[in-house]
Each structure stands twice: as structure tokens, then as C-alpha cells.
Amino acid sequence: MIRVGIDVGGTGIQVGVVDENLNILSEASIPTCTSIPFSEQIHQIADCVKSAVRTSGYDMQHIISIGAGIPGIANISTGEIVKCPNMGWNHVPFREEFQKYFTNPVLIDNDANVAALAESVAGISAGTSSSVFITIGTGIGSGIIINGKIWNGFHGIGSELGHVILSLDGVPCTCGNHGCLERYCSATALIRMGREAVAMHPESAILQMAFGDPDNINARTVIDAARNHDQVAKKVYSHYISYLAQAIANVVNLIDPEVIVLGGGVSKAGSFLLDPLVNEYPKYVVYNDQPMPEIKLAVLGAKAGIIGAAMLE
């Protein structure tokens, strides 16, 4: 029961060979290169797969399936990648191209869905039947697991929590709309809030920790300043937590999964993120006198992409 998982990202492509216990036996990777034709990109990824399999000590004939998680939307039935801006892919026949090199079944899905699946089987939400995975990074990604399977919507355009509107006529979003949830809950939002705060309060430790240049502020700067009891940073962070708590409550009020899993860069803040969220989100849940979803931090990190992709079926 050996499978291959491919994590396709904007900077690099990671390939792993995964056994039946979801251990990664071997890995290989290549940098992402968008300047060459699609068929050539696939050729390179195929070579990378062959190399990882060789290292694992198995042959391609032992491989049950080759799965790939991509940062975009895919037609999981046809194996076509519908849209994948970071890779420059638009309606490309991923599976078809891949099967020029392999006879093994090839499966694809969105990267957040794949990570959600990995956590729900081999990670922090293992053993649960329903979960929502939220990645908090430059944007907000999400993956929904219902009855043990990825729910990506009937048309494959669902689980875009980042673009759920959280504030009517709110902050303009890169997608063209206003008030999208990721404008309040992503690392980018925390950075924006940090910069706005230091413009008003240049005495804040946020600015000191950014060596006096607001352009140096990142999510960690704000979080570390808040940890160090800087009053301005604490206020910014408490607003951010309140937004994220409302985002989580929205998922609970609508979907109510068994567990909500937080991943991505901001989740590295650990209990400094988790504890106030667990405390605050129930305030926004309508039936908050009932049992509610647990909120947990993802544990698989970067490995979730490979493991989840290997689990696609």
C-alpha cells in the first residue's frame, strides 16, 4: 500500500513516498519553474516522482496511486486543473499529461483540502468524521471534511472561507470585493493593522522590533510585541483575535464540524493564538450553551501536503 504524494507550491514542488501507516519513506523536490511550458513542468515533476520512488526502495509497480495537491481549483473527476494562478496554469490536463509517464492512477485536489484530509487521518483531527481546516497565512485557505471525505462543493468552488464576506462594505480585497474574511484574519491583515497602529503610535515596540521601518513589520513582529506586553501591540492583537474568533464562529454556526484545525504561518504562535481564541469564539456562537467544536492546532506542518495528496482516492 505504497502511495506517492505531490505538494505543488508557488516556490517548490515536494514529492514523498508514503506507506500504509502514513509515514514518509523518501522525499524529493524541485524548485517551481513557471517559465517553461506546462508539458515540460510535468516532465520535471514526473522525474522527481521517479527519483523519490527509487530512493524509497520500491518500484513504480508497487505504487497504488499518485496524488497531487495544487494551490488552485481542480476538476477531481477529469483530472484537469481549472485554475492555478501561482503556477500560471489555466485549464491544463494535469492527469492526462502525467499519464504519459505513469500507468498508476493520478489524483488531484486543492492544497487546503489535501491538508485538511491529512490532519483528519494522520494529524490532530485523526479519528474525527468532520473537521474544518483553516490555514492562516498570506491569505486564508480552508478545507472541509464531512463524513471522512473532502467536501469541496458540487461545482468544486467551495471551502473558500477567505472570501466569505465578514464585513459589508469593508476593507477592499485582492479579489475585487470588499470585506472578505481574509482581509481581517490573515497574516496580511495583522501586518496591515500593525502598520496602521504604529502610524498613530510610533512609540510602540512594534516599530522598534521592525528597526524603525514599518515595511519590516510582519505578523511575528506584532505577535512578539504583544507577547512582550507592548500596549499598542496588545490592542492590535486583541482586535485580530476578535476577528478570527468571529470567523471561527461563522464556521461553527453554519457547518459545526467535530473539530476546527488551525494551520499556516500564524498558527506557529501556538497557545498565544489558541488560548484567547478558544476563550472568545463561543461568544459568537448562537447555541453556545451546547457542546461545541474543539479548536486545535495543526501538527503535520509542511508534511500535510504530501501525506494528504498520497491519501487522495
Next chain:
Amino acid sequence: MIRVGIDVGGTGIQVGVVDENLNILSEASIPTCTSIPFSEQIHQIADCVKSAVRTSGYDMQHIISIGAGIPGIANISTGEIVKCPNMGWNHVPFREEFQKYFTNPVLIDNDANVAALAESVAGISAGTSSSVFITIGTGIGSGIIINGKIWNGFHGIGSELGHVILSLDGVPCTCGNHGCLERYCSATALIRMGREAVAMHPESAILQMAFGDPDNINARTVIDAARNHDQVAKKVYSHYISYLAQAIANVVNLIDPEVIVLGGGVSKAGSFLLDPLVNEYPKYVVYNDQPMPEIKLAVLGAKAGIIGAAMLE
């Protein structure tokens, strides 16, 4: 394959006997009476069931199941009603009490879930595997069907679309929070917006149609004035449509069901509601260059409660 469906409401309780083709063979009803003990209420409902079955020409032994849709939350496994404010019920053993009168299986679920199920099997979304039903009335209710089954969340507290936050720090809600979706998208919201508009523009036809008294304004007043090209009403209605379009887009961005079904009082506006919504909601969907859910009006009306309850299993 004869079943009984019970639609428990704040003003009345409707019972219907439903055949295998989902036709209602006979009906009976009683007014809701919350001043008597729970056990007595169930006694009355049980008598009403017996009467409806008698009228249908069948005996209780022919009845496969007795289902009830309730305006609150239920533990569908234990048959306990957890909370049902309109009935004054709080942790009452509905199934246990009911089975003092019947040996037939007794099933319960939330009324919006039950209506969603009815439309997805016998109504406008018949034949689809996934749908979200939204009732637009005094509040906003919703029911989610995934893979042909009600999805009510792991803890039974989901599909509360009305209390998803649509506007951070927005209009105060009856639930204690701010900016809940139903504060912008319900009939109550449309009435509030109409009243605010006539305070600024007493020349509006809205006020004339309300006989000069803002207290007489209801959702229909605003909708009819907009239909009659009153400029103030048209502006109010266009804001309302924009809010509802964003609410629908939120469901699409997160859940992406095959179909979204609109029911409840406001949906009686028919194509005057549906056409602008169908036109506007894609603007707020992130992958709006892909196939998207159809938006349709519910067709079963008040019968959805009985039919859906009879279909519970």
C-alpha cells in the same frame, strides 16, 4: 409505506399522513398551547396524530414512522429536544414522551432542516444531492443537505446561517451579537430599512401604502412600493438585494451546493426577488467564472414541514 409528519410551530401544530409518493393523504391540526405542561402538550399532539391517521383510512400499525420538525434544536439520536424557545421547551424528552402513545419509531429534527429535506426530495431541488435551503422570514433559517442527507453539524448546532456574522460591529442582533446576517437579510431587516428611509423621505410611497404610519410598514409594503417604481423604495430594495446576494455568495464560497433554495415569506415576491439575486450574487463569488449553484424558489410552502418530517429516518 405510510408515514406521519408533524410540523410544530409557534402558533399551530400541523399533522399530515404522507404516502410513498409524498402525497399528503389527510391532515389535522391544533393550536399551539404553551401554558399547559409538556406531557399534556404531547398528549394533545398524539391525539391529533391519531385523528389524522384515522381520517387517512389507515391504522397506526401501517405507519412506518412519525417524524416531527421543531423550531429549535434537537438531539436526533436521543430524541430529546434541547431547546425550543417558541414552545417553552428546554431539554424535554420528546421521543420518550411520544412513545407512551405509539410503538412506531419517532424521529425529530429542526424545522428548517426538515423543509430543506422536503424540497430536496419532493420539491424544487428534487433529484439533487446537495442543497442549501434558506427561509427568509422574521429571521433567517437554513437547512443543509449533503449527499442526500441533512447535515446539521456534529453537535447539532449548525446551519444557523441567520447568525453568521456578515458585518463586523454591525446592527445589534436579538442573539446578543452584532452584525448577524439576519439583521440585513430577513423581512425584519427590510422593514427596518423601510422605516429608516421614510424617516428621511416621508414623501415615499412606502409611507402612503402604510397609511402614513411607519408602524404599518411590512416587507410587502416596501416590495410593492419598489415594484411601483417609488424611488426611495427601489433604493432600499436594491440595498436589501445586495445584502442577500452577499449572504448567498457566502454560502457558495463556503459550501457550494448544487442548488440554493429560497423559501419563507419574502420569497413570495417571486421573480421580483429571484431575478436581481441571480444577477447579482455571482459578483461576490470568488470563482465566478466557473459553473455555480442555481438559485431557485421553494415550491412546497407550508407543506414542506409535514412532508420533510414524514421523510425523517
